Amino acid sequence: MAAAAATAASKGNGGGGGRAGAGEASSSRKKKGPGPLATAYLVIYNVVMTAGWLVIAVGLVRAYLAKGSYHSLYYSIEKPLKFFQTGALLEILHCAIGIVPSSVVLTSFQVMSRVFLIWAVTHSVKEVQSEDSVLLFVIAWTITEIIRYSFYTFSLLNHLPYLIKWARYTLFIVLYPMGVSGELLTIYAALPFVRQAGLYSISLPNKYNFSFDYYAFLILIMISYIPIFPQLYFHMIHQRRKILSHTEEHKKFE
Amino acid sequence: LHFKELLGKVEILDAKTREKLCFLDKVEPQATIAEIKNLFTKTHPQWYPARQSLRLDPKGKSLKDEDVLQKLPVGTTATLYFRDLGAQISWVTVFLTEYAGPLFIYLLFYFRVPFIYGHKYDFTSSRHTVVHLACICHSFHYIKRLLETLFVHRFSHGTMPLRNIFKNCTYYWGFAAWMAYYINHPLYTPPTYGAQQVKLALAIFVICQLGNFSIHMALRDLRPAGSKTRKIPYPTKNPFTWLFLLVSCPNYTYEVGSWIGFAIMTQCLPVALFSLVGFTQMTIWAKGKHRSYLKEFRDYPPLRMPIIPFLL
Numbered sequence: 219m220a221a222a223a224a225t226a227a228s229k230g231n232g233g234g235g236g237r238a239g240a241g242e243a244s245s246s247r248k249k250k251g252p253g254p255l256a257t258a259y260l261v262i263y264n265v266v267m268t269a270g271w272l273v274i275a276v277g278l279v280r281a282y283l284a285k286g287s288y289h290s291l292y293y294s295i296e297k298p299l300k301f302f303q304t305g306a307l308l309e310i311l312h313c314a315i316g317i318v319p320s321s322v323v324l325t326s327f328q329v330m331s332r333v334f335l336i337w338a339v340t341h342s343v344k345e346v347q348s349e350d351s352v353l354l355f356v357i358a359w360t361i362t363e364i365i366r367y368s369f370y371t372f373s374l375l376n377h378l379p380y381l382i383k384w385a386r387y388t389l390f391i392v393l394y395p396m397g398v399s400g401e402l403l404t405i406y407a408a409l410p411f412v413r414q415a416g417l418y419s420i421s422l423p424n425k426y427n428f429s430f431d432y433y434a435f436l437i438l439i440m441i442s443y444i445p446i447f448p449q450l451y452f453h454m455i456h457q458r459r460k461i462l463s464h465t466e467e468h469k470k471f472e
Numbered sequence: 473l474h475f476k477e478l479l480g481k482v483e484i485l486d487a488k489t490r491e492k493l494c495f496l497d498k499v500e501p502q503a504t505i506a507e508i509k510n511l512f513t514k515t516h517p518q519w520y521p522a523r524q525s526l527r528l529d530p531k532g533k534s535l536k537d538e539d540v541l542q543k544l545p546v547g548t549t550a551t552l553y554f555r556d557l558g559a560q561i562s563w564v565t566v567f568l569t570e571y572a573g574p575l576f577i578y579l580l581f582y583f584r585v586p587f588i589y590g591h592k593y594d595f596t597s598s599r600h601t602v603v604h605l606a607c608i609c610h611s612f613h614y615i616k617r618l619l620e621t622l623f624v625h626r627f628s629h630g631t632m633p634l635r636n637i638f639k640n641c642t643y644y645w646g647f648a649a650w651m652a653y654y655i656n657h658p659l660y661t662p663p664t665y666g667a668q669q670v671k672l673a674l675a676i677f678v679i680c681q682l683g684n685f686s687i688h689m690a691l692r693d694l695r696p697a698g699s700k701t702r703k704i705p706y707p708t709k710n711p712f713t714w715l716f717l718l719v720s721c722p723n724y725t726y727e728v729g730s731w732i733g734f735a736i737m738t739q740c741l742p743v744a745l746f747s748l749v750g751f752t753q754m755t756i757w758a759k760g761k762h763r764s765y766l767k768e769f770r771d772y773p774p775l776r777m778p779i780i781p782f783l784l
Contacts, residue, residue: 423659428741 256317261374263308268367270302275360278353290348292340292356299356302363303336332359335401339436342417343408351407355400358393365389387458394454398447405436412436480541480550484512487530487553499541499550506537508552522631525555560631567621570640574648575614581652582607593658600662602670606655606738609677613730616681624688626695628702647746655738663739676733683726686712691723704769717773718781720762724754725779755779 252260274295281294292299306329312318313325340352365385372378411417418432480503482496494515499508509521525534528544530553541550582603586594598604654660663669690713694703707714715722731747758778765772777784 422654422657423661425661425664425739426741427654427657427660427739429654 252317257374260312260317261371263312264367264371264374267302267305268364268371270298270305271360271363271367274298274302274356275364278357278360288353289350292347292352295356296347300336300341303332303359306332334439335404338418339405339408343411345411346404346407349404349407351400351403353400355397355404358397358400361389362393362397384462387454387462390454394451398443402440402443405440409433409436481548482508482541482550482552484526484552484554487527487555490530493554501540501542503541504537505535505539505541508541509537512554519554519556520560522560523557525557526552527555529553557633559634561634561637562631563627563629564621566632566637566640567625568618569637570644571614571617571621573641573645575611575618577645577648578607578610578614578652581649581656584656584658588653589658596658598656598658598660600660602662602737603655603660605670605674606734609674609734609737610652613681613734616685620685620688624692626692626697647742647749651738651740651742651746654740654742661739663737669739670737673733673735673737677730677737678733680726680729680733683712683715684723684730686710687715687723687726690716702768704765704772715781716776718776719758720765720776720778721754721758724758725781728754728779755784 277295277298278291281291282288285291309318310322310326310329313320313322318325335355340347346352365382369378369382369386372382412419413433416432418430420428420430422429479498480501482494482499483492484494484496485492494512496508496511499511505526506521509524509526512524512526513520521537527534528546528551532553534555535544535552544550581588584593584596663673690708690710691705693708694705695701705716707716712726713722715725719725728747728751731743731750735743735747755778762776762778
């Protein structure tokens with residue numbers, strides 16, 4: 219879900235012309251994009267993020283080659299993963315100040331779900347860090363983000379190669395379910411340890427007459443994937459049809 | 473050109489498809505939109521007047537029921553665009569349902585009906601005075617709301633979309649259950665500062681309930697029965713209404729105050745969270761109302777803020 223929402227929800231992160239985000243199909247009427255300073259900033263932001271996720275990708279490959287197995291690769295990319303995924307919180311700010319035309323709510327939802335998985339599940343429950351499911355979503359996110367951030371970079375520079383556009387609107391078909399599976403399996407693996415340690419949970423009696431069961435909360439999160447994942451997935455499929463079939467017309471304006 | 477003697481014609485088209493839905497011959501020029509809606513319902517009974525939105529422009533604003541055909545910028549044949557607002561439900565029905573729920577639900581927890589807490593607690597009673605007091609306050613609050621809905625409020629819109637009742641009831645009933653669960657829990661912890669805290673909180677609660685009621689009465693008196701006129705509200709002899717000097721929507725101010733009082737009384741975090749969410753929503757409404765007052769009335773008192781004196 220965090221994987222899918224990343225591709226589905228954000229229309230922007232920049233993009234003056236050729237913007238084929240989750241919304242506008244053919245707009246012969248160019249919308250007012252961000253000013254030159256904002257555009258420069260966004261280009262830098264998107265380039266840095268692309269680079270960051272490339273570092274993670276390279277880190278994974280190197281660790282795999284060094285270890286000879288694909289188990290427990292999380293540890294080799296833990297720091298850049300945390301840094302760059304958490305850095306994505308800036309995207310909420312971009313929407314809030316209007317330099318990116320996406321919905322604040324949708325972007326918040328998407329970024330927060332990623333940050334939640336990184337910190338409140340994987341970081342907090344050390345026992346799951348060696349699970350293979352972690353690798354599953356890390357790979358899905360890495361490929362998705364490299365494509366997404368380079369898509370935005372090129373869009374901002376008004377020079378979007380068709381390959382990137384194609385990749386963004388096609389690879390999700392596999393990457394999305396892959397990411398969701400990795401996420402769900404990881405949360406599921408964390409459950410017994412959360413229960414055992416009473417992690418992030420508070421029980422009665424206490425001064426503020428409040429209780430919270432993190433274990434039950436995680437289960438609710440897992441259940442929420444059921445209505446949310448299909449909606450986002452089919453939205454992307456719909457977008458794919460709209461945007462990739464319009465490419466013929468757009469090529470004239472390029 | 474004098475239309476007074478001539479009877480008008482009205483054609484109604486679907487706003488999305490532009491399909492001609494209805495043609496009305498011999499319409500009185502002084503006919504109101506409400507009357508035209510009634511005529512339209514005759515040919516399309518599934519679209520009762522409350523779910524009709526008629527406008528002059530397919531993407532424009534809805535015409536009001538009171539608007540008169542003659543006064544609209546139309547030719548001899550008026551073209552109106554129709555949009556279906558979806559199934560409608562009356563405001564009164566929504567209010568009664570959303571308020572009756574919390575009243576009933578809270579009492580289920582208060583009386584500790586089976587399957588909520590452990591079986592050994594079934595139908596037992598809390599040993600803390602504040603728990604009984606809280607039940608009285610919570611119940612009073614919702615009984616007051618029900619009575620106001622039936623006898624005090626005058627609604628400018630008759631209906632709202634049906635889906636709102638599900639959304640609203642989830643909110644009210646859900647929070648009521650969540651709060652009631654903790655306050656009436658066998659392991660409930662009374663307020664840290666004891667009776668003093670409870671007395672202070674009760675005072676805040678009672679004052680704000682009286683204040684809220686006073687504002688509702690003042691607003692009702694602004695508008696004669698059956699009319700939809702809008703006037704600037706002003707303070708009356710009742711001291712509770714003097715808050716109008718500082719705030720556009722003192723009813724919301726008092727409502728937030730009541731819930732803060734209740735939160736202090738029960739020292740229960742879910743109550744505080746409910747107050748916060750309610751405050752956020754009421755602030756949005758207050759800002760909207762404040763903005764429309766400013767737009768509509770040139771001489772609107774400049775000192776007033778939407779919901780919190782001087783601040784917000």
